[in-house]
Amino acid sequence: MRFVAALLALVLAACSREAAPSASVFHEDGFPATLSEWNLLSTANGVLTLSPGVTPYDLATPLFTDYALKLRTVTMPKGTSATYRAEDAFDFPVGTIISKTFYYPQTGDEWTGDVSVGPEPTFAEGAMPLKGVRLVETRLLVHRKDGWVAIPYLWNENQSDAHLQRTGAAIAMTLHRTDGREEAFTYVLPNQNQCAGCHAVNNTTRKISPIGPKARHLNKPSTFVAGVNQLDHWTLSGMLTGAPTTPAQAGDEDLPRNASWTDETESLDARARAYLDANCSHCHSDVGAADTSGLDLRPWIALGPKYGECKTPVAAGGGSGGRPFDIVPGDPDQSIFVFRLATTRPGDMMPELGRSTSHEEGVALIAEWIREMEGGCG
Amino acid sequence: MRLIEIAGASALILTAAACGKKEAAAPADPAATPYQETLMTQLLDAKPGDVIEIPEGKFAFDRSLSLAVDGVTIRGKGMDKSILSFAGQVSGAEGLLVTASDFTIEDLAIEDTKGDALKVNEGENIIIRRVRTEWTGGPKTENGAYGLYPVQTKNVLLESNVAIGASDAGIYVGQSQNVVVRYNRAEKNVAGIEIENTFDADVYENVATDNTGGILIFNMPNLVQPGARTRVFKNQAIANNRANFGHPGTPVATIPAGSGVVVNSNDQVEIFDNDIRDNKTTNIIISSIFSSGLSKDGMSADFDGYPEGVYVYGNRMGGGGKNPDGLDLQALKIAMFGPMGALPDVLWDGYSDLAKQIDGATPAALRICVDNEDAEVINADAPNGFKAPALATEKLRCTLDKLPAVRLANGLGD
Numbered sequence: 031m032r033f034v035a036a037l038l039a040l041v042l043a044a045c046s047r048e049a050a051p052s053a054s055v056f057h058e059d060g061f062p063a064t065l066s067e068w069n070l071l072s073t074a075n076g077v078l079t080l081s082p083g084v085t086p087y088d089l090a091t092p093l094f095t096d097y098a099l100k101l102r103t104v105t106m107p108k109g110t111s112a113t114y115r116a117e118d119a120f121d122f123p124v125g126t127i128i129s130k131t132f133y134y135p136q137t138g139d140e141w142t143g144d145v146s147v148g149p150e151p152t153f154a155e156g157a158m159p160l161k162g163v164r165l166v167e168t169r170l171l172v173h174r175k176d177g178w179v180a181i182p183y184l185w186n187e188n189q190s191d192a193h194l195q196r197t198g199a200a201i202a203m204t205l206h207r208t209d210g211r212e213e214a215f216t217y218v219l220p221n222q223n224q225c226a227g228c229h230a231v232n233n234t235t236r237k238i239s240p241i242g243p244k245a246r247h248l249n250k251p252s253t254f255v256a257g258v259n260q261l262d263h264w265t266l267s268g269m270l271t272g273a274p275t276t277p278a279q280a281g282d283e284d285l286p287r288n289a290s291w292t293d294e295t296e297s298l299d300a301r302a303r304a305y306l307d308a309n310c311s312h313c314h315s316d317v318g319a320a321d322t323s324g325l326d327l328r329p330w331i332a333l334g335p336k337y338g339e340c341k342t343p344v345a346a347g348g349g350s351g352g353r354p355f356d357i358v359p360g361d362p363d364q365s366i367f368v369f370r371l372a373t374t375r376p377g378d379m380m381p382e383l384g385r386s387t388s389h390e391e392g393v394a395l396i397a398e399w400i401r402e403m404e405g406g407c408g
Numbered sequence: 409m410r411l412i413e414i415a416g417a418s419a420l421i422l423t424a425a426a427c428g429k430k431e432a433a434a435p436a437d438p439a440a441t442p443y444q445e446t447l448m449t450q451l452l453d454a455k456p457g458d459v460i461e462i463p464e465g466k467f468a469f470d471r472s473l474s475l476a477v478d479g480v481t482i483r484g485k486g487m488d489k490s491i492l493s494f495a496g497q498v499s500g501a502e503g504l505l506v507t508a509s510d511f512t513i514e515d516l517a518i519e520d521t522k523g524d525a526l527k528v529n530e531g532e533n534i535i536i537r538r539v540r541t542e543w544t545g546g547p548k549t550e551n552g553a554y555g556l557y558p559v560q561t562k563n564v565l566l567e568s569n570v571a572i573g574a575s576d577a578g579i580y581v582g583q584s585q586n587v588v589v590r591y592n593r594a595e596k597n598v599a600g601i602e603i604e605n606t607f608d609a610d611v612y613e614n615v616a617t618d619n620t621g622g623i624l625i626f627n628m629p630n631l632v633q634p635g636a637r638t639r640v641f642k643n644q645a646i647a648n649n650r651a652n653f654g655h656p657g658t659p660v661a662t663i664p665a666g667s668g669v670v671v672n673s674n675d676q677v678e679i680f681d682n683d684i685r686d687n688k689t690t691n692i693i694i695s696s697i698f699s700s701g702l703s704k705d706g707m708s709a710d711f712d713g714y715p716e717g718v719y720v721y722g723n724r725m726g727g728g729g730k731n732p733d734g735l736d737l738q739a740l741k742i743a744m745f746g747p748m749g750a751l752p753d754v755l756w757d758g759y760s761d762l763a764k765q766i767d768g769a770t771p772a773a774l775r776i777c778v779d780n781e782d783a784e785v786i787n788a789d790a791p792n793g794f795k796a797p798a799l800a801t802e803k804l805r806c807t808l809d810k811l812p813a814v815r816l817a818n819g820l821g822d
Contacts, residue, residue, distance in 0.1 A: 196448075216498045221471070224472070226507070319507070325630075335630050336708070342629070345576070345582065346658055348655050349655075351655070352657050353656075376498065377521070377523025382501035383501075386499065407706060408705045
């Protein structure tokens with residue numbers, strides 16, 4: 031056994047990477063050429079680890095991105111915290127770095143571009159084994175004095191670091207669905223301007239902001255700390271101030287809360303609204319880039335023309351799919367929502383960016399939700 | 409020993425995994441040319457005042473371009489010389505998306521985008537000049553929706569552009585304010601030129617031909633603003649008889665093939681001094697959203713779907729109405745004018761807002777007035793299921809106050 035231990039030590043030494051934990055680095059300006067310059071995470075020894083002070087989080091219902099799995103982290107300067115807001119993303123202090131790493135389970139030992147749909151490699155106790163995992167990209171949102179900046183990084187071939195990729199990229203992959211179907215697709219890294227396509231949630235001011243870290247998305251049992259609500263954890267650990275209830279009661283129904291779109295104990299309406307919120311409402315709001323359409327998919331908007339019910343498309347073009355209205359209650363096959371979420375034609379699909387495949391399970395949810403509605407369009 | 413062997417083997421595998429020594433396939437980049445990176449970087453790094461020059465040549469792109477910096481000019485060497493081709497596009501709903509003010513684009517072409525060719529979403533002082541947008545495979549339903557597409561913009565000049573083959577509108581100005589559209593050519597689109605939910609637009613000296621509908625002035629429900637005050641003058645809307653190839657479900661898919669100029673639900677529209685000829689449904693249509701088959705359930709309650717204050721005079725018209733598109737209009741023509749006859753130059757669907765009438769009459773400023781010499785007007789009686797269509801030439805012969813010319817601010821168009 032001692033020999034085994036010696037071998038392992040040799041293995042670790044062979045990689046000759048600095049593994050000692052050190053703090054992340056905030057760059058006040060510029061676009062550092064490599065992700066490692068931020069020192070948020072490292073991939074030494076076949077394991078992804080986070081630097082001290084880098085906190086992972088997840089969302090009740092996330093944005094769909096071609097079945098990529100995502101590791102989200104937030105890092106704030108020591109002694110600072112985010113301020114709670116009920117609707118918008120929390121107000122994070124200058125110096126905050128939010129990261130989102132997109133990765134896939136790959137089908138073989140060698141990277142061939144073949145990726146599978148889940149099961150989710152787990153990140154637990156500060157580490158995620160990288161065996162069978164392909165890291166694709168890490169996107170940073172950095173809160174500088176003048177506002178948030180989006181900086182995209184593409185992981186290198188040997189997965190040791192990610193490099194600045196401001197103009198985006200297109201990567202050929204093959205998706206292996208759970209039922210065995212294989213589907214070639216192009217994974218697209220957005221360019222830096224396209225980051226603003228979603229993150230400039232107000233198309234008039236065009237200031238970039240985070241989208242995910244909102245109360246309703248974070249209000250769920252923590253995936254990373256057992257037995258505690260994620261919002262409570264943020265408050266208890268000093269990351270969040272101003273949440274309206276004390277920690278003992280936080281996470282209850284008084285706080286905004288989105289359902290998990292896969293949680294069948296939740297109502298169909300709650301699941302569908304959570305899905306449309308996460309995938310659509312950053313543009314389809316009263317001030318977003320898609321306010322040109324008159325469609326507002328923030329979760330508190332009542333069902334009606336504003337939420338798509340019997341609403342005629344305005345500038346959909348082929349996005350109408352030959353169907354008359356966004357939602358035809360009771361008839362998913364006549365509802366534009368279902369068509370635009372299912373199609374992969376770039377000019378027709380919704381969301382406009384961020385996917386090249388069809389999220390069949392999400393489409394099925396929206397179709398089912400519409401099928402259960404009563405009435406039609408008069 | 410056996411144990412050690414196994415452990416040794418595992419360790420070797422671990423080494424390979426840990427150090428990532430495996431060589432992986434290079435990422436594929438399906439259609440990109442090196443120039444894609446160059447132009448994308450220029451667009452990302454642009455500073456106010458920059459002029460980005462597009463050289464002569466045809467350049468392929470596989471992803472959308474976008475610009476988010478104010479005060480930038482993109483300038484090519486000519487609409488037939490500097491060509492941005494998106495035939496191999498795999499991502500993005502536009503060719504070029506601009507979210508910036510003080511923007512000028514001129515002298516280049518954008519071809520074969522999967523969605524819209526050029527979209528400008530919010531911004532002031534926008535100039536789009538001598539730009540060609542085209543789907544080179546000819547007019548097809550699968551073509552992108554719009555060629556030139558400024559939306560929610562203010563102070564906008566579109567001049568001397570060419571738009572061909574859009575499956576919605578070649579030139580579309582939506583939800584905007586203070587707009588001049590002049591000297592453009594739109595052909596082989598579903599809608600040639602469309603002004604929608606826009607205040608204060610002058611549309612003049614354009615040519616719209618071989619579209620399904622030539623020039624459209626529309627208001628749609630549920631949007632941030634209605635529209636009003638558009639002048640359409642000195643245009644040529646000729647032989648817009650192309651079969652409608654719009655996507656079913658989109659508003660333009662309801663446009664009858666052979667429509668010269670169409671006003672739908674918009675207010676204060678002045679149509680004068682145009683040549684409007686040989687449009688087989690009819691040369692001018694004035695209609696309400698209520699006759700277009702859209703759902704009343706899907707309209708915001710405050711939407712005013714009636715065309716009001718529409719004034720038609722001094723146009724040179726003829727040769728239209730001989731073969732109207734759609735069963736209702738075909739039946740109407742045959743019933744009233746016989747198989748060899750033609751619909752009059754102006755067709756009104758017959759909708760007017762009864763709630764606004766005073767003593768049974770529409771207030772003067774809200775009337776539809778056609779005072780165009782011997783041009784005839786037919787009221788199709790759509791509100792009553794086309795039961796009692798009748799000529800309404802003399803009933804609608806009246807005049808309205810003329811609209812002022814649009815004056816662009818900040819020297820645009822001078």
